[in-house]
Amino acid sequence: MEVAISRRKFLQGTVAMSVVGATAATSLLSNEHETPAKATGPVSFHNTKTSADKAHEVATLCEMCVNKCAALARVEDGVVTKLNPNPLFPKSKNMLCARGNAGMQALYDPDRLKYPMIRIGEKGEGKFKRVTWDEAYEAILNGTDKFPGLSKILDEEEDNRSSMLFCAGEGMAEHTFKQFYQAFGSSNWLNHASVCLQTVASGYGVTIGAYPQSDLDNAEYIIMAGANRAEAIVTPDTMDVFKRTKGRGAKLVCIDPRFTNTAAKADKWLAIKPGTDLAFVLALTYVTITEELENREYIEANFNGYEEYSTSVLENKYTPEWAEPITGIAAKDIYKIAREFAAAAPKAIYYPGRRSTFAKNDFQLRRAMAIFQAMHGAIDNKGGLIFGSKLALKEHEGLMPLYDRAQARAIIKRKDKEGHLGYDDCAVVSGGGSWIGWRNRFLEKKMPYKVRGMFCYKHNPMMNMPNSAKTAEMLRKMELVVTIDTMPSDTVMYADVVLPECTYLERTDPVKTFGGVEPSFAVRNKVIEPMYETKPVIEILKGLTTKISKPLFEVSKKHDEELQDLIEEDGEEEAYAEFDLTLPFVHTQEELNHHAVAMYIGAAEKLHKDGVFYPKQEKYYKKLAANKFQYYPEKKKYYSTKGGKPKTASGKVECVIASFTAKGIDSFPIWRDEYAFSVPKGKFKLLTGRHAQFTQSGTANNAMLRDLMPENFVWINKRVAAEKGIKFADMVEVSSSIGSTRLKAYPTEKVAPDQVFFVHGFGEESEALTWAYKNGGNDNKIIEDTIEPVYGAAAMHETNVEIRKV
Amino acid sequence: MARYGIALDYKNCINCKACEVACKEENGILMGADKHRIWVGVGEIEGQYPLLDLTSNVFHPSQCQHCEDAPCQDVCPTQATYTDDNGIVRVDVEKCILCTYCITACPYDARYVDDRTMTVDKCNFCTETRLARGETTTACQNTCPTKVRIFGDLDDPNSEISELLRTREHYTLKPHLGTNPKLFYLT
Numbered sequence: 001m002e003v004a005i006s007r008r009k010f011l012q013g014t015v016a017m018s019v020v021g022a023t024a025a026t027s028l029l030s031n032e033h034e035t036p037a038k039a040t041g042p043v044s045f046h047n048t049k050t051s052a053d054k055a056h057e058v059a060t061l062c063e064m065c066v067n068k069c070a071a072l073a074r075v076e077d078g079v080v081t082k083l084n085p086n087p088l089f090p091k092s093k094n095m096l097c098a099r100g101n102a103g104m105q106a107l108y109d110p111d112r113l114k115y116p117m118i119r120i121g122e123k124g125e126g127k128f129k130r131v132t133w134d135e136a137y138e139a140i141l142n143g144t145d146k147f148p149g150l151s152k153i154l155d156e157e158e159d160n161r162s163s164m165l166f167c168a169g170e171g172m173a174e175h176t177f178k179q180f181y182q183a184f185g186s187s188n189w190l191n192h193a194s195v196c197l198q199t200v201a202s203g204y205g206v207t208i209g210a211y212p213q214s215d216l217d218n219a220e221y222i223i224m225a226g227a228n229r230a231e232a233i234v235t236p237d238t239m240d241v242f243k244r245t246k247g248r249g250a251k252l253v254c255i256d257p258r259f260t261n262t263a264a265k266a267d268k269w270l271a272i273k274p275g276t277d278l279a280f281v282l283a284l285t286y287v288t289i290t291e292e293l294e295n296r297e298y299i300e301a302n303f304n305g306y307e308e309y310s311t312s313v314l315e316n317k318y319t320p321e322w323a324e325p326i327t328g329i330a331a332k333d334i335y336k337i338a339r340e341f342a343a344a345a346p347k348a349i350y351y352p353g354r355r356s357t358f359a360k361n362d363f364q365l366r367r368a369m370a371i372f373q374a375m376h377g378a379i380d381n382k383g384g385l386i387f388g389s390k391l392a393l394k395e396h397e398g399l400m401p402l403y404d405r406a407q408a409r410a411i412i413k414r415k416d417k418e419g420h421l422g423y424d425d426c427a428v429v430s431g432g433g434s435w436i437g438w439r440n441r442f443l444e445k446k447m448p449y450k451v452r453g454m455f456c457y458k459h460n461p462m463m464n465m466p467n468s469a470k471t472a473e474m475l476r477k478m479e480l481v482v483t484i485d486t487m488p489s490d491t492v493m494y495a496d497v498v499l500p501e502c503t504y505l506e507r508t509d510p511v512k513t514f515g516g517v518e519p520s521f522a523v524r525n526k527v528i529e530p531m532y533e534t535k536p537v538i539e540i541l542k543g544l545t546t547k548i549s550k551p552l553f554e555v556s557k558k559h560d561e562e563l564q565d566l567i568e569e570d571g572e573e574e575a576y577a578e579f580d581l582t583l584p585f586v587h588t589q590e591e592l593n594h595h596a597v598a599m600y601i602g603a604a605e606k607l608h609k610d611g612v613f614y615p616k617q618e619k620y621y622k623k624l625a626a627n628k629f630q631y632y633p634e635k636k637k638y639y640s641t642k643g644g645k646p647k648t649a650s651g652k653v654e655c656v657i658a659s660f661t662a663k664g665i666d667s668f669p670i671w672r673d674e675y676a677f678s679v680p681k682g683k684f685k686l687l688t689g690r691h692a693q694f695t696q697s698g699t700a701n702n703a704m705l706r707d708l709m710p711e712n713f714v715w716i717n718k719r720v721a722a723e724k725g726i727k728f729a730d731m732v733e734v735s736s737s738i739g740s741t742r743l744k745a746y747p748t749e750k751v752a753p754d755q756v757f758f759v760h761g762f763g764e765e766s767e768a769l770t771w772a773y774k775n776g777g778n779d780n781k782i783i784e785d786t787i788e789p790v791y792g793a794a795a796m797h798e799t800n801v802e803i804r805k806v
Numbered sequence: 807m808a809r810y811g812i813a814l815d816y817k818n819c820i821n822c823k824a825c826e827v828a829c830k831e832e833n834g835i836l837m838g839a840d841k842h843r844i845w846v847g848v849g850e851i852e853g854q855y856p857l858l859d860l861t862s863n864v865f866h867p868s869q870c871q872h873c874e875d876a877p878c879q880d881v882c883p884t885q886a887t888y889t890d891d892n893g894i895v896r897v898d899v900e901k902c903i904l905c906t907y908c909i910t911a912c913p914y915d916a917r918y919v920d921d922r923t924m925t926v927d928k929c930n931f932c933t934e935t936r937l938a939r940g941e942t943t944t945a946c947q948n949t950c951p952t953k954v955r956i957f958g959d960l961d962d963p964n965s966e967i968s969e970l971l972r973t974r975e976h977y978t979l980k981p982h983l984g985t986n987p988k989l990f991y992l993t
Contacts, residue, residue, distance in 0.1 A: 081831075230821070238952070261865075269860060626966055704837070
C-alpha cells in the first residue's frame with residue numbers, strides 16, 4: 001500500500017491558490033454618488049485569533065447548509081471571532097463541520113449586500129444604485145423609468161394577485177416570507193422542493209406515511225445507495241454511521257456510480273450504473289420473496305396491495321441475474337445483500353437519502369425502497385427507519401385575504417390520449433410546485449394569464465436548477481424582480497430591486513421544533529446587530545407591507561367587486577382589516593418565539609440563553625465524556641411511536657396506489673426498458689453532487705472554504721483521459737445539447753469510463769462575487785431540463801456530455 | 807504541568823476538514839490553501855474502476871506530533887523551537903529567524919511559514935487560545951463530527967486518553983526514527 005502522500009505534494013497537485021487580501025472590483029455599485037459604508041467590523045477576507053480570555057457566547061443555529069446545527073458564537077469587542085459547536089443539541093451532538101466553522105467568513109464577506117439597491121442598467125447587467133429602504137419600497141410600489149411597480153402591474157392585471165410569482169429557498173424564515181405571499185394573495189409559489197427532496201419525501205410519504213429518519217446509531221446493516229453521508233453531511237446521520245463502520249458494529253454497503261468518501265468509509269462499495277437503482281431494489285425484493293426472507297406476520301398485519309406487488313415482482317422475474325446487466329452489480333452480490341439485510345432486520349436500513357432527483361424513475365425507486373424496508377418490519381423501531389416524536393409549537397395566525405380577482409395557480413390541465421385528466425408537465429402538483437416546469441411554461445407562453453413579476457427570497461434559481469440560460473431568459477422577461485438575499489448572487493444580478501438581508505448571525509429566526517428519537521426545540525438567536533443597512537426578512541417585510549398595503553388595497557377596491565360589496569356592508573375600515581398586509585409582521589421575532597413555546601414553562605428563557613430546550617433537559621442531559629453526551633436516557637428515547645406501524649392514513653404500507661393509474665403513473669414500482677442506462681459512443685453521462693466543503697452555490701464566495709477546495713474539477717476516468725491526452729489540471733470544455741462550461745480535469749479511477757462528474761455550485765457569473773466569479777465549472781449551464789413525470793422535479797443525471805481539451 | 811497528547815480514532819475520519827477550519831479560525835492561521843497546522847492525508851486510490859481498493863483511500867488526520875525527542879528542536883540554531891512545561895513543542899516567534907532547518911528536519915511535514923510574521927508556525931494544541939482559557943479540548947477535537955480526537959494529559963492515569971491507550975491498540979508514526987510522538991493512532 002502506498003503511504004499517504006505528503007500534504008505539500010498533494011497541494012502542488014491541487015493547484016494551491018494564494019488568497020491573501022481581496023480586490024472588490026465590481027460593477028455592483030456603479031453609482032458615482034455611492035459613498036463607502038463605514039465599516040462596523042472586519043470586512044476583508046481574513047481571520048483572527050481568539051483571545052486568551054473568556055468571552056461572551058451567544059447560542060445560535062448554523063445556516064451554512066440546511067442542517068441547522070447548534071453553535072455558540074464567541075463575541076469579542078462586538079466582533080464574532082469563533083463559532084463553536086453547542087453540545088446541548090441532540091441533532092448535532094456537539095459538532096460543526098468545515099462550513100459551520102467558516103460561517104464568520106459569510107458574516108464578514110466584503111462582497112455581501114450592504115444596502116438596498118435599484119437597477120439603473122440593463123436587466124442582468126448588474127448595475128445598481130444605492131438607495132434608502134424607503135426609496136426601495138417606493139420603487140417596488142411605483143416602479144422607476146426602468147421597470148413597473150406593483151401598483152401598475154396589479155392595476156393592469158385587474159388585481160390578479162397571481163400576476164406576481166413568489167419563490168423561496170430553504171431556511172428557517174421561509175415561513176415568514178410565505179406569510180407575505182399568502183397575505184399578498186398570489187397563488188404562484190415555487191420553492192426548492194422540486195430541485196431538492198420532492199420525489200424522495202413524497203415517495204416515502206405516500207408509501208409509509210412520512211419521510212422517515214434513520215436510526216443509524218443502532219442499525220447493524222445499512223445500504224446507502226445514491227447517498228453520500230461522508231460528503232453531503234446530514235446531522236446526526238453522518239456522525240452516527242461512520243463511528244461504527246469497518247467492522248465496528250454496523251456493516252455499510254455503499255452503492256454509487258462514483259467512488260465517494262462514503263465508499264471509502266464503507267465495508268463494501270458496489271458501482272452501479274446511474275439511474276438503475278430501481279432494478280437493484282426490485283431484485284433484492286425478488287430474493288426476499290423467493291427465499292421467504294420477509295417478515296410475513298408484519299406484512300399480513302400492515303400492508304395494502306402486497307399480493308399485487310409481489311406477484312408483479314415474481315411474474316416479471318426481477319431476478320438478480322436479470323438485474324446484473326442492467327445495474328452492473330453481480331447477481332451473487334445482490335443475493336448476498338438481500339440475505340444479510342434480512343438477517344440483520346429489523347436493525348437494518350435501506351437508507352432513504354436526502355437529495356435531489358437524479359433519474360426520471362426516482363419516485364418509483366423511493367416507493368420500492370420503502371416497500372422493501374417495510375417488508376422486513378424495520379419501521380418505527382430501534383435500528384430501523386423511525387418517525388420519532390416532535391414537540392408541538394403554538395402556531396400564530398397568519399393573514400389570508402380573499403382576493404376575488406386572484407387567479408388560481410398557473411398550471412395547465414390537459415387531457416391525454418386516453419382522455420385522462422392531468423397536468424401539462426407532471427402528474428401531481430405539489431405545494432412547492434415544479435420549478436423548471438413553471439419556468440418553461442412561462443417561456444413557452446403557455447401561462448393561463450400574465451405573470452409579470454416575482455419576489456425571490458434566499459433563493460438562487462440562476463445557480464440551483466438546470467438550464468441557466470432559460471432561467472436567465474425568464475428573469476429578463478419578468479418586468480419586476482425583487483430579491484431578498486445576503487449575497488450578490490447570479491440571480492440578484494437580474495433584480496430590479498435588491499433588498500439586503502442580514503446574515504444568520506445577525507438575526508433571530510423563528511424557533512423550530514426538531515423531531516426524532518430525541519426531540520427538541522432550537523432557536524437561532526441574534527449574535528450581533530445587523531451590519532451596514534441590512535435587516536432580517538421579518539423587518540424587511542414589515543417595512544415593505546407598511547408601504548404597499550394601502551395603495552394595493554386601492555387597486556383591489558377598483559377591480560374587486562366582492563370587496564366593493566364588503567366595503568358597502570361593513571365600511572372601509574373594517575374591510576381593510578382583512579386586507580392589511582402589515583398584520584403578520586406586527587410582532588418582533590423574539591415576541592413570536594416567546595409565544596410559540598409558551599406552553600412549556602421556562603422554554604423561552606432557556607432557548608434565549610442556551611439555544612436548545614426540551615422537557616426534563618436538566619435531568620436528562622449529561623456530559624459522559626469529552627466527546628460523548630447523553631440527551632435522553634435510553635429508555636426515554638422515541639425509537640417507536642406508532643407501535644411499528646406506518647403513518648399512512650390507512651395505517652398500512654401502500655404498495656399499490658390505484659389513483660396514479662389515471663394520471664398515467666405506474667401504481668406500483670415496475671421496471672421499464674426506457675430506464676436502462678445508456679450513453680452514445682464518445683459521450684459521457686454527467687453526474688453532479690455534493691461534497692463536504694461547500695453547500696451548493698450558497699458558500700461559493702467563502703474565502704475560508706476556498707482554502708479547502710479552490711475550485712471544482714471534472715472527474716474523468718484515468719484510462720479514458722490518457723486516451724484523450726487529458727492530464728491533471730488541463731482545462732477542458734464539457735458540453736451538452738444546451739451549452740458548455742469549462743473547468744480543470746481530474747483523471748481518476750473513481751469514476752466509470754462512460755461517466756464524468758463535477759461538484760455543483762461553482763462557476764458563478766456574478767462579477768460582484770470576488771472569489772466565485774467564473775471560478776470552476778457551472779453544471780447548470782449544461783444539465784438539460786429533464787422533468788421528472790410525477791412531481792415535475794428536475795432530474796439531474798439524465799444528460800449526456802462531450803468533453804474536450806481546450 | 808502536564809504531558810499533553812492526542813489519541814486519534816482515525817477510522818472515524820471522513821475527510822470533511824472541519825478540524826482544519828476550526829484550527830484556522832481559533833488560532834488565526836493565515837489564509838491560503840498551503841497554510842495550515844492540521845490536515846488530512848489521503849492515499850491515492852488503487853485498482854481500476856470498478857475494482858477499487860477501499861483500504862488504499864484511507865484518510866489520515868494529522869498535525870504536529872509533539873515529539874518527546876523533537877528533531878525540529880535539535881536543529882534550531884536560535885532555540886526558537888522549545889518544549890514547554892506541558893510537553894507542547896512550540897515556536898518562539900521572537901527568536902525564529904526563518905532559517906527553515908526545522909521544516910526540513912521534521913519527519914512529519916508539520917511546519918509551514920507564516921508570511922505575516924515571517925516565522926515558522928505549527929500546531930501548539932491551542933495553547934495560546936483554548937488552553938489559556940482553561941478549556942480542556944483543542945479546537946480540532948471539539949468540532950469534529952465523528953469525534954476522531956481525544957486530547958488529554960498522558961501523565962494523568964485517570965485521563966480519558968490514558969484509559970484509551972491502556973485499552974485500545976494503537977501506533978505512532980515513523981517510530982523507527984525514535985522521535986517518540988505524542989499523537990497515537992487507535993486501531
